[in-house]
Every structure is written in C-alpha cells, then in structure tokens.
Amino acid sequence: MKVSAREAFMLIVHRELCLSFRRPEQLLQPLVFFLIVTTLFPLGLSLQLSLLRDISPGVLWTAALLSSLLSLDSLFKSDADDGTLEQLSLSGQGLTLIVVAKTCAHWLVTGAALVIASPIVATALGIPVAAFATMMLSLALGTVTLSWLGAIGAGLTIGLRRGNVLLSLIVLPLATPLLIFGAAATERAISGSSAAGALYFLASLCVFTCTLAPLAATAALRITLE
Amino acid sequence: MVGCWCVICGVVHAIVLPSDDKKCVKRYLQPIDFAKLVAMNSAADGLDVEKVHVWRGERHVLKGLSLEVRPRELLHISGPNGAGKTTLLRVVSGLLRPEQGTVAWKGRLISSSPAEYQAVMAYSSHEPALKSDLTALENLRFAVGLKRRVAIPELRHVLERTGVGPFADLPTRVLSAGQRRRVALARVLAMSATLWLLDEPYSNLDASGTELMSGLLQAHVEGGGVALVVAHHALALDCNVRRLELNS
Numbered sequence: 001m002k003v004s005a006r007e008a009f010m011l012i013v014h015r016e017l018c019l020s021f022r023r024p025e026q027l028l029q030p031l032v033f034f035l036i037v038t039t040l041f042p043l044g045l046s047l048q049l050s051l052l053r054d055i056s057p058g059v060l061w062t063a064a065l066l067s068s069l070l071s072l073d074s075l076f077k078s079d080a081d082d083g084t085l086e087q088l089s090l091s092g093q094g095l096t097l098i099v100v101a102k103t104c105a106h107w108l109v110t111g112a113a114l115v116i117a118s119p120i121v122a123t124a125l126g127i128p129v130a131a132f133a134t135m136m137l138s139l140a141l142g143t144v145t146l147s148w149l150g151a152i153g154a155g156l157t158i159g160l161r162r163g164n165v166l167l168s169l170i171v172l173p174l175a176t177p178l179l180i181f182g183a184a185a186t187e188r189a190i191s192g193s194s195a196a197g198a199l200y201f202l203a204s205l206c207v208f209t210c211t212l213a214p215l216a217a218t219a220a221l222r223i224t225l226e
Numbered sequence: 227m228v229g230c231w232c233v234i235c236g237v238v239h240a241i242v243l244p245s246d247d248k249k250c251v252k253r254y255l256q257p258i259d260f261a262k263l264v265a266m267n268s269a270a271d272g273l274d275v276e277k278v279h280v281w282r283g284e285r286h287v288l289k290g291l292s293l294e295v296r297p298r299e300l301l302h303i304s305g306p307n308g309a310g311k312t313t314l315l316r317v318v319s320g321l322l323r324p325e326q327g328t329v330a331w332k333g334r335l336i337s338s339s340p341a342e343y344q345a346v347m348a349y350s351s352h353e354p355a356l357k358s359d360l361t362a363l364e365n366l367r368f369a370v371g372l373k374r375r376v377a378i379p380e381l382r383h384v385l386e387r388t389g390v391g392p393f394a395d396l397p398t399r400v401l402s403a404g405q406r407r408r409v410a411l412a413r414v415l416a417m418s419a420t421l422w423l424l425d426e427p428y429s430n431l432d433a434s435g436t437e438l439m440s441g442l443l444q445a446h447v448e449g450g451g452v453a454l455v456v457a458h459h460a461l462a463l464d465c466n467v468r469r470l471e472l473n474s
Contacts, residue, residue, distance in 0.1 A: 015364075083354075086349070091346040
C-alpha cells in the first residue's frame with residue numbers, strides 16, 4: 001500500500017525528533033550558547049540599564065543567529081555520513097518532501113526552543129515585559145527564515161570536510177536583513193512604538209524563503225548526493 | 227538577497243564541483259533518441275542497462291556498459307577494487323545519473339517515473355546505513371514506512387527471520403558489524419521489492435549469516451524477483467545466476 005505524502009512527512013518529522021531527543025546534549029548546546037552569550041553582556045558592561053536597553057535588540061538577535069548556526073551543520077550531514085540520506089532519497093518520496101520535513105523538524109528543536117527561551121534572556125537584558133510578545137513573534141519569523149536559509153547552505157556543504165565554516169559564510173550574509181528588521185522590531189517594541197512595519201518585512205522574508213528555499217535546498221542536495 | 231545567494235552558489239560550485247558542472251552541461255546537451263525510447267517501451271520485463279558511460283572526476287569508470295537482467299535471474303557482479311561495481315549499482319538505483327546511456331525497468335526509463343521505480347526497488351549499500359541512536363526496529367520502521375504501510379509485528383517478524391529478533395529494541399550502535407548487516411538485510415526484505423540491488427551483502431556475515439543470505443537470495447529469485455549482487459567470492463546458489471566481471 002502506498003504511503004501518502006502527509007504520512008511520510010509525519011514519519012520523517014517523528015524520526016528527526018526521535019534522533020534529536022536521543023542526543024540531548026546536541027539539542028541543548030545551541031540553547032545554552034544563546035543563554036550564555038546574552039547573559040555575558042550585562043555582566044561585561046557597566047551597570048547602566050539605559051545602555052543595556054539600547055544594545056539589547058542587537059545582542060539578542062546576533063546571539064540568536066549565531067546559536068542557530070551551531071546546529072545547522074548536522075541538518076543533512078549526519079544522515080549523509082552514515083548512508084541513511086541515500087536510503088531516504090530512494091524511499092519513493094520526493095526529495096523536496098524530505099527536505100521540507102527535515103527542516104521543519106529542525107526548526108521545532110532549535111528555532112522554537114530559542115523563541116521559548118527568549119523571555120529569560122530578555123529579562124537579563126532588561127527588556128520590558130510589554131515588549132516580549134513582539135520580540136517572540138519576530139524571533140519566530142526570523143528563526144523559520146534562518147532554518148530555510150540554513151537548509152540551502154547545509155545542502156551545499158554536505159560533502160565538505162570543514163563545511164561548517166563555509167556554511168556560516170553562505171548563511172550569515174543572507175541573514176543580515178533578518179538581523180536588521182528583527183532588531184528594529186524589538187527596538188520599537190521596547191520604546192513602545194508600533195513594530196508592525198518591521199514585522200511585515202520579517203513575515204515577507206519568511207514567506208519568500210518558505211516558498212523558494214525548499215526548491216533551492218533540494219537542488220543543492222541533489223548535486224551533492226551524486 | 228537572491229542575487230547574493232546566486233553569486234555565492236556560483237562561486238561554491240566553481241570551486242567545489244567543477245567536474246559536476248561539466249557533467250551537467252554534457253547531460254543537457256545529450257539529444258533524446260526517440261527511436262530508442264520506443265524500442266525500449268516494447269522491451270521485455272526486467273532491467274535493461276544500455277551503453278552506460280560514467281566518469282568519476284577524470285576517470286572513465288563505466289565505458290559503454292550494457293546489460294539486461296530478466297525476472298528469476300540474478301546478476302553476480304564481481305571485479306577488482308575500483309572497477310566500478312558500486313558505481314554500476316548506484317547508476318541502476320538512480321542515485322547516480324550516467325553521462326550517457328539509459329537504465330530502464332520494465333521498458334520505462336527509471337528517470338521518467340522515479341517514485342514508481344523506487345517503490346519496487348530495494349538498495350543496500352556496502353555500509354549498513356543505520357542510525358546508531360535508533361533501535362533496529364525504529365530504523366526499519368522509518369526506512370520501510372516511507373515505502374509502504376507496514377505494521378510493527380511484521381517488522382519484528384522480519385528481524386527474527388534474519389536472526390536479530392532478540393536485538394530489535396537495542397540501539398544499533400551496540401550491535402556488532404555482522405548484526406548490523408543482518409538488520410540492513412531485514413530492511414531489504416521488509417521493503418518487499420521486486421528488484422534487489424545489494425552491494426557486498428556478505429561482508430561481516432558469519433557462516434550461518436552467509437547461508438541465510440544465500441537462502442533469501444535464492445527464494446527471492448525463484449519467486450520471480452530480480453537481483454544484482456556485488457560479491458567477491460563465488461555464489462553457491464541453486465538458481466539462475468549470471469556473472470558479470472568488471473575490469474578496471
């Protein structure tokens with residue numbers, strides 16, 4: 001009996017979540033990195049709340065981008081190394097479906113976790129509670145976009161031995177709009193003005209990558225699989 | 227953003243994949259031979275590989291190789307290391323596209339309907355391709371479950387047939403190389419495919435494992451299946467075996 005695309009999608013997501021939770025140290029690493037980097041700033045700076053508030057959006061977003069990069073390397077590489085990616089690509093399900101499912105699962109264990117942990121960091125950085133909702137929404141949109149950009153980079157760099165450096169070189173320049181609009185949205189929320197403009201930009205980037213990046217990542221993966 | 231991405235990808239390709247780029251150009255310049263396509267559609271049941279050329283970098287690995295395997299037939303591929311045995315299996319599986327030549331299953335090019343072809347094909351590489359953090363059963367469930375709907379008791383039964391039933395709930399990293407091979411064999415069995423592509427399935431197997439493998443191959447071929455097997459020693463099988471010796 002043939003397996004429908006929905007069932008296959010759920011099965012791959014289940015597989016990825018299983019694999020992630022079997023290695024909790026890998027799962028927690030980016031999150032702990034995010035927490036430590038952001039809490040180091042208030043410790044290193046002088047005790048001026050106003051200064052901290054001014055730089056907090058930039059710190060928050062830079063730390064989020066860097067910690068997301070830590071986990072991107074393993075997105076396809078571990079499967080390619082042990083040969084299971086070949087088995088997946090011969091499973092009769094399209095490669096695009098596999099890429100979409102794997103990236104969604106990756107976002108659930110990295111991006112979503114980052115969004116959930118962000119209020120702790122925000123408290124340390126002195127961001128007012130009233131700005132939390134906007135900040136979390138902007139981080140959610142940003143991390144989804146970043147997962148997709150990362151999928152393209154990860155697909156391109158599978159075959160390379162020190163691919164993670166190249167991966168950051170590919171992904172970080174593409175992520176600059178995220179940093180600009182994400183930090184702008186958080187800043188507006190802190191100062192109490194409307195963050196709608198920046199959020200719309202983030203949302204449009206998110207839609208743009210959600211629609212086109214699966215195709216690009218699939219093409220990248222197909223090249224490296226040969 | 228898109229422009230930036232294009233530039234970066236272009237640079238990466240130029241640095242990392244020069245031979246692949248050449249390959250792509252060759253592939254798209256290749257004319258479609260309609261006469262051959264029509265001829266292939268009227269061909270008999272089974273696998274047809276026609277005049278396949280493959281380059282790996284600067285090396286011409288497969289030089290115009292043609293072969294056909296019919297149902298109830300097993301093709302035993304042997305040859306020295308580096309002769310292109312694995313490359314041939316990867317071409318037949320569809321993982322690797324040949325620069326020239328065609329691969330057809332039941333008269334249809336495998337590239338024209340990959341999903342249908344993959345549904346009837348089981349490929350096992352020379353490594354067991356198991357996730358070491360997942361149990362043997364989970365490995366089977368996630369690999370076979372993408373091909374066809376399968377129940378857990380059925381998978382347990384298959385694992386018992388290949389002699390790893392007691393280890394079904396252990397992570398595969400604690401299994402020995404031979405036991406991992408048996409789990410990979412169970413995966414091929416559970417896919418219930420017509421075409422088996424096995425790359426060195428006898429490696430790491432003990433005497434009873436070798437016997438089991440031969441028995442399963444024989445039952446598969448006698449039941450109307452097709453098998454391509456890469457092995458370095460003679461296969462002691464009581465069925466229709468043909469031998470293909472590749473030279474480097």
